[in-house]
Amino acid sequence: MSGVVLDAAWVREWIRRSAEVIASNRAQLSTLDRAVGDGDHGENMDRGFTAVLAKVEDAPLDATPADLLKLVATTLISTVGGASGPLFGTAYLKASGAVAGAVELDGDAVLAMLSAARDGIVLRGKADAGDKTMVDAWTPAVDAAAALPSGRDPIAVLRAAADAAEAGARATEPLVARKGRASYLGERAVGHRDPGASSSALLLRAAVDAAETG
Amino acid sequence: MSGVVLDAAWVREWIRRSAEVIASNRAQLSTLDRAVGDGDHGENMDRGFTAVLAKVEDAPLDATPADLLKLVATTLISTVGGASGPLFGTAYLKASGAVAGAVELDGDAVLAMLSAARDGIVLRGKADAGDKTMVDAWTPAVDAAAALPSGRDPIAVLRAAADAAEAGARATEPLVARKGRASYLGERAVGHRDPGASSSALLLRAAVDAAETG
Amino acid sequence: MKKLLNDPRSVVQEAVAGFGAAHPGVVTVSQDPLFITRAEPPRTGKVALVSGGGSGHEPLHGGFVGYGMLDAAVPGPVFTSPTPDPIAAATQAVDQGAGVLHIVKNYTGDVLNFETAADLADAEGIAVRSVLVSDDVAVRDSLYTAGRRGVAGTVFVEKIAGAAAERGDDLDGVAAIATRVAERTRSMGVALRPCIVPHSGEPSFELDDDEVEIGIGIHGEPGRERIGIEPADRIIDRLLGPILDDLPFESGDRVVALVNGMGGTPSMELYIAYRRVADVLAGRGIEVARTLVGDYVTSLEMQGLSLSLLQLDDELLELWDAPVQTVALRWGR
Amino acid sequence: MKKLLNDPRSVVQEAVAGFGAAHPGVVTVSQDPLFITRAEPPRTGKVALVSGGGSGHEPLHGGFVGYGMLDAAVPGPVFTSPTPDPIAAATQAVDQGAGVLHIVKNYTGDVLNFETAADLADAEGIAVRSVLVSDDVAVRDSLYTAGRRGVAGTVFVEKIAGAAAERGDDLDGVAAIATRVAERTRSMGVALRPCIVPHSGEPSFELDDDEVEIGIGIHGEPGRERIGIEPADRIIDRLLGPILDDLPFESGDRVVALVNGMGGTPSMELYIAYRRVADVLAGRGIEVARTLVGDYVTSLEMQGLSLSLLQLDDELLELWDAPVQTVALRWGR
């Protein structure tokens, strides 16, 4: 039994750190995307999170985690474009729905949130695990988090998720892609890491960092 | 008094050697033209002399020097294009006119031929000496040939002309151009040798070589 | 990177503003949200056509807005699908009460963003149908992939669907014609030199001085395979073969042939390519009824080209020949 | 060098053959001697217009053959004037008894070869007049030089003289209109990347990665000066300033503005440039009555653009707006 809970301040800090880590990995994410896609993933995400940051700074002080996550969702949807915009947008939208009304999030709530995000991505993008997409970060993340004993500390949930997402992103390297632009390449995608899986891992790591310092 | 004369066989040999020397300097002439013009002078001249060679090989055995020179003229006019085509074409046309009817050419006849060629170029192109054009090879060539004592050996005439043309071509380097494409460059043409003056010097050297072995 | 621009972040806004200023008789630009509509509104009751996608493919789509073709184009950031908001706004702006057809190139991003836009428009009571263009035979189609890309054949769909709408077909009719064109169109491309996306400043892929990339997309995506440079006729054969075999196109077919420059290809090379296309098709007994040669669906300054063939029937040819008055395609008016 | 071609020596022949095959409704190609004429002969008694010059500037001139513009175009080798024979043959082929106007870009080679061709045509009893186009303000004009180059402004001369001929003006009248257009046209260009001539395989000049060449010609000639890359608006100002000052263009003038791509420039950059042109001209009280943005007079795959302005009067505007039906310019028909 742990008493640690995460609140709206954590969500704000998560968003701030997300924007930061995306900005500082902008070039690298685009380089990954140049190898298997069209070279804009870093740019797309950075445009989105820069907008998100501005929106969140103006959000009402009493905004709940769900309010903030919804703001992230709509802002990403209306600023990112490309494949990742609607996918991450849906992820945050579903995450918001999963914690509707809650002011404090315990480990189960965080797991529900991550799980809903993953389901949203799969719903919109119809990718299976192993298709070499962001799903290959999110699915192991959710699975690892779910494998922890019930009543778990939310930070531990996030940490398990982030670790698994990072491993999942790395594990996309040997895969042939079956969704997204990388699927056009056939065998030539082998050896390259999926950009969306990589940015997903960065976002989950930012969630851990925000929780640990928050 | 020298008894040496040049005949139609010399003209044929001159043409063969011209075609050869132009072909082997094709790239270099175009490189000169790239610096101050449009980079095609070697290509233009090579296209022309390749055609000339074919025509001359088919020319009747009894063709006079004037006949052969006229064939060169019309072939250059109808195959070279650009600025150099009409200019060299006119040069050979006027050269042909200067030796009309002659079967053997003494030193005076060769001088008349060179002089007519130069005049033809000036007539069509309206360039003065020092304008950084082929005239800067032809005018010193004619002047040097004319400076020899009367009754001179035709080979000596050609040699004087070729030497002076080479010096003249080199002397175009420091000039600002006032005719042709190089004139667009203003001061930036300084330091570059004129391509048409260079090819002119090659043609006159070929005339000497043809006479010496012929 | 060397480009004629002011700020990499505002290239699309500035270019679209310039486009509107240059062609006030044909198009009108809405800056925020960013979309392009016809300067002269069509007759009321006409089905409206909206397309869009990442920028960098000009004249697609803005150059095809006008009489007989699109009602609106929605330019996204360079090589990135626009978001749903401007698509929905454009859809609403051009709806004449007869519904709107979305013409969508088959990329995950375009499909998802147009889907959401259609939902938003639907919520406003606008009937929206979508047609996907997926003409690129370089990509192996399969139920288990994102499917084929939409490339230069999009021009065929926009032109002919536009003519059907102008003729007075209803939304289902226009969608059916658009689908028919999409189903009968096949394309494939080659790149000699990659393009450079303004915001990254990096070439979209690397090619050695003696290599070409066969099966290239229009976003600087790498292609199907990289081979040593060959004579033009051989390279054209490598593109035409898969196109002809795929539909397949057969002796007796009539086609529209499009030799499409990728943006940085000299016109001369496009015509050298067309010469081969004409020869090969004649040899196969395929009649080229109409031809387009030029830059229609580009990839910034990429050097290379794509070939597209549309298998015609009498109705499609009639609609192809119908008047069109856009910035990039114009005849009969 | 990487180009889509078969044999560097036959690029022009192959490209022109492909051009003829692609546009049988508009042009007819004579292969030997090589020239391009209209597919539909004009009404008898019309003054005929012939232009030509080195190849590599497509769509100039072949793309401007057709109703309302040229009667024939004579393509020379790449960047090299055609010889007199095909010019004379084309002149003879299109003469309708009312005489022929030669539209000649001011280069020594073009001038000399067209001169000889005119002499040959004259010997056949054909009346020939010539007009020189020399619109490039990058070159300082002087009695003691070859004079200014003819560049993209040639399109203005060909379009408007073509309309005058179509209207029924006699040879002197058409020549006078062509001269008026040439006198009121000014142009200047910039290159970001040189072109590569097929037969040499070498770039026509060298530019560092952060340099641009101001005052470039259309033959890969180096320009007036080389400067470090600057924002697009600054570069446009460097071109527009000399153009405006030269004629000069003044407040109250109406102009046609042409932003001409050199062959390898993305459309986006041309429109970013036009945006600035429109702003600057508006600021000076100069009205842009008509605009062209695109590749009209190119230099193979050179990256860069030129600006051209034509000072209009009512008659020139009317002739500009008159119908034209060519491969590269088409309206009103």
Ligand SMILES: Nc1ncnc2c1ncn2[C@@H]1O[C@H](COP(=O)(O)OP(=O)(O)O)[C@@H](O)[C@H]1O
């Ligand atoms: N169908 C899909 N399902 C899940 N993720 C996808 C799908 N298609 C693409 N993606 C993800 O989107 C990422 C690319 O995003 P981005 O580059 O921003 O968009 P675009 O591909 O439109 O340029 C890929 O790396 C992949 O992770």
Ligand SMILES: Nc1ncnc2c1ncn2[C@@H]1O[C@H](COP(=O)(O)OP(=O)(O)O)[C@@H](O)[C@H]1O
């Ligand atoms: N007006 C002129 N008078 C004499 N020679 C000229 C004149 N204009 C150009 N030339 C010569 O022509 C040469 C260029 O020939 P070439 O490159 O074949 O033709 P183009 O300039 O048409 O490409 C120049 O180097 C110069 O010597």
Ligand SMILES: [Mg+2]
């Ligand atoms: Mg991408």
Ligand SMILES: [Mg+2]
């Ligand atoms: Mg030259």
Ligand SMILES: [Mg+2]
């Ligand atoms: Mg993208």
Ligand SMILES: [Mg+2]
């Ligand atoms: Mg030349």
